[in-house]
Amino acid sequence: MQTRGAPVEELPLPPIITEDPLPAPPEENLELIRQQITSYLTERNDRLKQREELREQNLNAEKSRLNAEQQQAAMTRLDSSIKRIPPFIKRLRTVTEQQRDALCRDMQTLNLTRYISEVATALTEAKLKMSDVWTSVQICSLLHQRYPDFSLSLYENWLKVLQKETLNENLSKVRVDLRLFAELITVHVLPINQSINHLITILTTLINNDKDFSNLTILISFCRLCGEDYAEIFSNKIRKLIIKLDENIDDSNKSTFHSNELKQQIRQMLNDYFQKLSIYLIDEYKQLQKQDQLMKRTMENRGEINQEIKDKYEQTNTAFQKLLQNTETMADLLEQTMPELPVEG
Template sequence: MIKMSDAGKKKDKCDMDSRKASNKCAPQGDKGGSKSASELTEETGEVAEEKPQREAEQTEQEDEDEEKKKKEKEEEERLMEEELQSLKAYIADTTERVKGKAEARSINLAAPDNRPDESFFTKLDSSLKKNTAFIKKLRNLTEAQRESLSKELCALNLTKYIGEVAGALMDAKLKMSDVPCAIHICGILHQRYAEFSQALLESFNKYLLSKKDDKMNNASKYRVDLRFLGELVAYGILTAKEGLPVLANQLSILVSSDREEHNYLPIITSFCKHCGDDYTGIVPRKFR
């Protein structure tokens, strides 16, 4: 056997290495190879189709967000307008009420100098039957009866029945809504009869607390009576000298005798709600 020379061996080795390198670099079908032109074109088309869709979705979302913001702004403006109208109504109502109360108070405080003389009462009905019937109606007084009771009162001479009238007013199971009518009736009586205010205050004492340990028999009636007392002072039917000490004493008893259980808290808060603006300048929280 003829031996190959070293040069021949080297040449064969180089040829084999070249073939191996060529095989490694050659494409192996689809595996690991480059994508064809048709595939690239297809993918590019898909991307091109998705872009407008994404843009449309983004535009739609932006429109929805804008519409939401618009509605929120409109709702905020609506609520602000409602609050403004509510405030204006409260101011108008308060102004009218304060004006009316100031006028009534002025008349009531001036009553001692302007009461009618005896000749005025001689023209009125003094019959026992009609006066008794009127007193009975006072025990069932309601706001709906304001006009009829006022008309009947103005036609009667109650000079001999003032004590009974005052007692009937205090016996009445008034609701909070009936207090304005009771104040109106008391105003007419006060302007005509000098002894009415004192008789009413004496009747009040039968239902009020006299000391810290007194038991409250009817909390619902007491709550209304306390407001009634406060309004009588505010309207000038009871003078500050007559009524304020009594009112202050009641509030003091309520607070000092109920420091732990707070059973009287509804009574105190009710008084603040109805009379707070007259005595402490309290106004509803939403209007502060």
């Protein structure tokens, strides 16, 4: 008798494994890019317009100067009392944006003819914040428009304050003073030729006497705030965004305050500085790598690392990261390529 075998149990089919498609790369936020570009160009155009208008006012004042007799007659109607003028000069040593309107009002009522030297000294010795520089430029412009001898007196005081021999004594003040001096040249308050020559001297000193690149932040500040006027600087990041957006954005409005020859000269100085900075960055990175390797070997051999060695490494690493960040900023401003750091191993 033929027997039927036990039914074969069917094994469940293995689950079908489907690979999830790779997520699509996020689309560029074109609106955000557009906003970044618009913000940069608007601020840039406003800045150029602001300087063009003030420069024009200063030039017009130079062309329409009163003669000595007319100037004296105009000044006699103003207040020259000893009670008001010294306090006014004292306030110039602590100029802030909030004080601007009050200072300008007082200036309109005072006769400062006999105090121009003291006024110039106060303005150049003032310890300003960067945000107060434009207020000082406006005040200096008003003084220049009213007093024919103010420009030369101010320049002579700058020669005492911005001396190449003493630049390293107070770097934070030099950073602000350099911008103020450059702005005063641009808006035509200072004697142009002498002042430009002195500016070149100061920049040359800052660049050439900077073995440890302690002047880097001063030069970054100069590039950011005065770089377009003096070196045709335009953010590389923004330029790339304009190319990426590809919408025929007009960025042709350029600073024309200074000659192309001057811009090329200063730009070349800054480019040369960046090349030296790149070499320094690589050297500092190698030193950091050596410290890192030393710590690893010490850990392998002893199982612990001395706190002093740890602290030294942290200090070196912090300093390097700051240097790296500043170098990246300088590279963007000058449209230069960042140096490649050597790979360990």
